[in-house]
Amino acid sequence: MPVSPSRVAAFSILLRVEKERAYASELLHSPRWEELSSADHGLATELVMGVLRWRSVLDRQIAEFSAQELTRLDVEVLVALRVAAYQMSFLDRIPRRVAVHESVELMKRAKKRSAAAFVNAVLRKFPQQRRQPKPASIQLARTPGELSFASAHPLWLVERWERAFGLAVTQQICEYDQRPPETAVYLDDANVEHELESTGACLARGPLLDSARRVLRGDVSRSRACLEGRTWIQDEGSQLVAHLVGRGERILDSCAAPGGKTRMLARRNPRGEVIAVELHAYRARLLRKLVNNPNVQVMIADARELPVGVDFDRVLIDVPCSGTGTLARNPEIKWRLQPDDLADLRAKQIAILRSGMQRVARGGKLVYSTCSLEEEENVEVVEAALAGAGDFRLLNCSIELERLRSSGEFRWKDVASLVRGPYLRTIPGVHPCDGFFAATLEKT
Ligand SMILES: C[S@@+](CC[C@H](N)C(=O)[O-])C[C@H]1O[C@@H](n2cnc3c(N)ncnc32)[C@H](O)[C@@H]1O
Numbered sequence: 001m002p003v004s005p006s007r008v009a010a011f012s013i014l015l016r017v018e019k020e021r022a023y024a025s026e027l028l029h030s031p032r033w034e035e036l037s038s039a040d041h042g043l044a045t046e047l048v049m050g051v052l053r054w055r056s057v058l059d060r061q062i063a064e065f066s067a068q069e070l071t072r073l074d075v076e077v078l079v080a081l082r083v084a085a086y087q088m089s090f091l092d093r094i095p096r097r098v099a100v101h102e103s104v105e106l107m108k109r110a111k112k113r114s115a116a117a118f119v120n121a122v123l124r125k126f127p128q129q130r131r132q133p134k135p136a137s138i139q140l141a142r143t144p145g146e147l148s149f150a151s152a153h154p155l156w157l158v159e160r161w162e163r164a165f166g167l168a169v170t171q172q173i174c175e176y177d178q179r180p181p182e183t184a185v186y187l188d189d190a191n192v193e194h195e196l197e198s199t200g201a202c203l204a205r206g207p208l209l210d211s212a213r214r215v216l217r218g219d220v221s222r223s224r225a226c227l228e229g230r231t232w233i234q235d236e237g238s239q240l241v242a243h244l245v246g247r248g249e250r251i252l253d254s255c256a257a258p259g260g261k262t263r264m265l266a267r268r269n270p271r272g273e274v275i276a277v278e279l280h281a282y283r284a285r286l287l288r289k290l291v292n293n294p295n296v297q298v299m300i301a302d303a304r305e306l307p308v309g310v311d312f313d314r315v316l317i318d319v320p321c322s323g324t325g326t327l328a329r330n331p332e333i334k335w336r337l338q339p340d341d342l343a344d345l346r347a348k349q350i351a352i353l354r355s356g357m358q359r360v361a362r363g364g365k366l367v368y369s370t371c372s373l374e375e376e377e378n379v380e381v382v383e384a385a386l387a388g389a390g391d392f393r394l395l396n397c398s399i400e401l402e403r404l405r406s407s408g409e410f411r412w413k414d415v416a417s418l419v420r421g422p423y424l425r426t427i428p429g430v431h432p433c434d435g436f437f438a439a440t441l442e443k444t
């Protein structure tokens with residue numbers, strides 16, 4: 001019996017996430033799976049993201065009915081079980097027999113015929129009623145342990161957030177991570193807005209930025225305007241970081257792919273020259289494809305040893321990071337990241353930041369940013385790079401935010417909630433966007 005294209009896609013993507021440390025959102029938007037019909041792509045996205053968001057809850061349910069320890073199961077078997085368990089526990093529009101049957105067929109397609117009977121036996125023991133955790137259980141959690149259990153986040157992460165932000169804010173973060181985030185687009189042209197609306201999209205003004213719209217209805221990613229690069233999907237927190245970079249004539253974007261911020265820098269500085277550096281050749285290719293602005297030059301290079309002999313009046317250092325501020329979009333990160341990874345990331349980030357600081361012209365500004373909630377990757381990196389760099393001073397981000405507000409580019413009223421000391425700090429669930437950190441340094 002054929003399996004539906006959406007489940008084949010979900011199974012294949014989840015396997016690659018497990019085996020190759022691939023990113024689900026990148027695979028979902030790869031040419032292979034972009035070819036799915038809109039309905040199949042929608043269901044594949046729901047299954048992939050749902051399984052990754054609720055993995056620990058699903059595994060507890062499967063473990064209840066599996067005669068074998070989950071750690072002893074082949075990854076194909078575990079993924080097929082998770083896909084079915086998610087449908088049975090979380091989705092009310094899919095008949096139970098369809099969920100079971102399709103996961104059994106996935107086993108046969110994966111040439112695991114003997115495991116097909118096992119998958120069937122486990123899934124048939126699942127109770128008839130759905131077992132989705134109640135949304136309120138996250139708000140009712142009284143300890144990091146209860147919150148980790150209810151919200152499907154690793155305990156170590158919840159514990160460190162509770163220490164950094166307190167329990168109430170950690171609950172808000174966890175709740176935000178467990179829902180599909182709203183889609184935001186960068187949109188600076190009223191004609192493009194009308195064009196999107198004329199094709200059925202329903203847009204609302206972004207709560208943070210004048211240049212942002214929320215997509216309330218419609219798939220803008222397949223619109224001509226998006227395909228031609230006249231608008232693009234970009235979280236408002238990410239847009240805000242690019243706004244902080246401001247305007248200049250020579251701009252360095254030192255960790256640039258996939259290029260959301262590069263595009264904004266190019267659009268907002270049409271007479272400026274943007275050098276976009278990316279370490280990985282395949283990501284640089286993606287960057288070149290997405291960012292076709294004539295004032296952008298893409299270079300494949302290591303940002304720790306920048307092969308540029310000139311100085312820049314604006315520099316963006318958007319370093320590779322743990323991504324803990326983006327778990328609603330990239331839920332696999334929470335299962336992959338280990339506490340020890342933070343020290344390795346920090347060392348790399350300090351090296352990239354120090355290298356970028358050497359390329360700032362006198363009087364020029366540098367923005368260091370991450371999409372991480374972790375101090376090791378944020379304040380600690382900035383402090384380490386500034387130690388001994390007497391020719392740099394840390395600027396207060398709230399001054400730049402107020403300036404953006406007076407020019408009408410920034411709409412959010414409560415500037416104070418977005419800053420911690422001199423730093424920009426968006427927190428998912430507290431603010432309507434992913435978690436970003438930014439620091440602005442000026443070369444004196
Ligand atoms: C956080 S992402 C940048 C996101 C990008 N600024 C945007 O807004 O779309 C970090 C990027 O840095 C790249 N990268 C990692 N190590 C690097 C290095 N040593 N030099 C340059 N780029 C690096 C990664 O491949 C990744 O594409």
